[in-house]
Amino acid sequence: MDRKQIFDKLKEILSFSFSDSSEILDKCSESSNLITDLGLNSVGMLFMVISIEEAFSVSFENVNFSSFVTVKDVIDYIEKNRREE
């Protein structure tokens, strides 16, 4: 799975996080801020992390996810931890 595919899958995950998110996700890029651009609150972040675990077989156990600021940070984490499998 390359970076582009991870990004697309991540967008698909986020599309389930709220009832209507198409407008926001159309503008989503790697530099989007998770909180101020995508509107994720603490439960939204939890949703994203749990879904990523399910979809990518990546563990976030004992990871402080306040260290994820942008979409890029999340993709970096997925890439790094998938490679180590």
Next chain:
Amino acid sequence: MSFVIENVFDKYTDPATLARIVDYPNVTAMWRECVRQYADLPAIDDGRAYSYSELDDLASKVRGMLEKAGVARNAKVGIFMPNSVQFVYSFIGCSTYGATAVLIPPQLDDVTLFGFSMKYGLDALLTVEAMLPKTGVLATKRPGFPVLDAGNPGEDRATDLDMNTDSPCAVMFTGGTTGRSKGVILSHRAVMRGTKNGCYGYKEVFNQRYFIVLPMTHVFGLIRNTLTSLYTGSCLHVCHDNTQMFKEIAMFRPTIMVLVPALAEMALNISRQFGRNMLGADCKYIICGAASVAPYLVKAWKNLGITLFPGYGLTESANLVSGNPDCLEHPDSVGYIYSGMEVKVVDGELWLKGVNMLDGYASEPEEEARSFSDGWFRTGDLVRFDEDGRLYITGRIKEIIVLSNGENISPAELEATFNECDFIQDCLVYSRIENGRELLVLEVLPRPAVIATVEESLRDSFIREQINEINAKLPSFKQVNKVVIRTTDFKRSPSMKILRKQD
């Protein structure tokens, strides 16, 4: 009209179950009965199961530890630890010792913890080893102050005590009306009634499997989730890591979940995404409260075979004021008022009196004066009742935003934080649903003199970067999700105050 309808919940529970739902004067009486009836049954599961007898022995060792440290029976004892079996037996040990358990949010830093110990006059602190680094300031500034490790309670035991029902049992903290943290004093009478109210309105009450993700320092987590679980001889699974909650649910197979609306919605969205009910086939009920529940959640969970009960409660009412029985024809209602309460509606605002109400605020005489009128507690919630006596929440009087995750936000407090920036002349914080998201919006009016020093094309990104920086330092539930930069002034009242409603 009377808004309290006696026995409205009775027909949703069979008589044998109903006969087991009894009043206890204090935590000691309840706990003795739990241990007598359920001795060998599992009470808490945190990866290892603890029976009611084992938990009782650990609680008696906590009492022994308090006695050995010279802590008086009517002392105020802080409980400072994350959700854990240690939290549960510390609370039981403390309240059956006769002390008031002051439930301190575990995320507090070392200096604030010391401040709490002074402000609320703590006599001792129960904590666990992992939290000891945060007790350094307290230990230095208050030499001799007992900081006790509940994870290693020793072998000394002490007897329990039958407390007067009106004596204080717990102090819990709430954002409340002004947004400043306030300690709500709850008596044994209030805590016991709140615990009992959680038993009404559904069929399968006793010997259930509960699961806790909410903080035990929060009224919904302590009373509805933890104490009602113990009261009913159920087993409570303590979730250690929220990111692993669905894995833990799959293993523990809870029958009752207690969730804030945001978590109930998240579990639903994850279930939809992965095409299976993530709460498991054994889950029958979701008890949902602490913020307003979108009616669609009730229907969507019903389609997955789970009944979601919207309810209404406050820290000040030891949890539930009203709840729905198992007939949800009106999912937009928060149900019927529980017995033991007196209710009146004054200018649309709900006022309460009753056995489960608080005895006041700890060290906050001004707040107490503001919140009470002639012995009635003013909730600040605007309500209406329908002709059958169901309660509906229609708004808030006080300037507090209640987010769907149950967090209370004071917009004034957040605005004050952002107003400290020299480039912000004025700002406004409010919540808004946009594209299905619940957003905390910050609207700012830049200060022309300061902003003029930044090159025009860079002004927008300058402001956003500065705000993002402040935002990142706030606790996650207080972070704003959207920033709007204004080019014109806010609409204002004749006295030049910014109007909270701008449209």
